Amino acid sequence: MDVADEGRDKNAFSTRHGFLLENVREWSGVGSDIYQSVEKVFGFCEQDNLEEFRFDEDGLGAGVRGDARAINELRNVARRPSILATPFRGSGAVFDPDDEAVRGDNGQAARLNKDFFANAKAQSWWRLRKLFQNTWRAVAEGMAYNPDEIISISSSMALKDKLIIELSQPTYSINGVGKIVIDKQPDGTRSPNLADSVMINYAPMNSALNIWELLGRQA
Known part of the structure; x- marks a missing residue:
């Protein structure tokens, strides 16, 4: 769930099943009343048989x-039954900080997540970029990947064309300490709400911390 900022921004929600992105939805909020939007998301979860959803906790x-x-x-x-709401903080620290973001090669040391990405948002957008890159290579070059290394967009998605445009909008740069930063809204563009919701959905989050909450809900 990507929560709308004030003004003309819209809320957005995406649904996935494994690597398949099944649907994206958007709607206008009522002022700053988040409660009604959260109620709507609970309804989407019931329609799509979801037990959990992620939401952008920033702002x-x-x-x-x-x-x-x-x-x-x-x-x-x-x-x-309860539905688990899991926070995503794009401004927060990277996930799995000591894992390799870039493998070492030709005598060069590997780059770790904590040294390669400025924050979780940059890491998660980069992962989404890699998923699409891997998918293209699988289709165009016949390369083999595990299902969790690719992504597929449902052809029946009503907002597919708008989503594709939004996915192509963010850019990246290297900050002063050599880390990837993301600009999802370059000058003259609107916030890519649909794409943001997809990025959150495929973020490389460690769900281990949620296992006790899940078990408690099922007890």
Whole structure:
């Protein structure tokens, strides 16, 4: 879930099944009332048989966690299953900081995630870039990849063309300490809300921290 900023920005939500991106949705929020948008996302989760969704916790998205908790309390009273809301903080530290981002080669040392990306947003956009690059190589060059190394966009997606345009919008650069930074909204463009929701959905997050919450919900 990508939460809209103030103004003409829109909320966005994406659904995936493994490597298949099944759907993206967008809608206008009502002022700064996040609660109604979180309710809408819970409805999408029920339609798509999802037990969990991710949300952008930066900015206005900080309120999603509390709203999701309140909605789940009402669902529990009504004997309906809870839906886990997992925060994504693009401004936060990278995931798996000591894993290799770039393998060492020809005597060059490997670059670790913490040394290669400025933050989780840069790391997650880069991963999405790699997924599409791998998919192209698999189709065009016949290279073999594991399913978690590729991505496919459903041909039946209503907003497919708009999503593809948004996915091509972000650019990257190298900051003063040699790390990748992402500019998702270059001058003259709008915030790529649909693409943001996809980036969050495929972010290389470690879900191990959520296992106890999942077990508690199922108890």
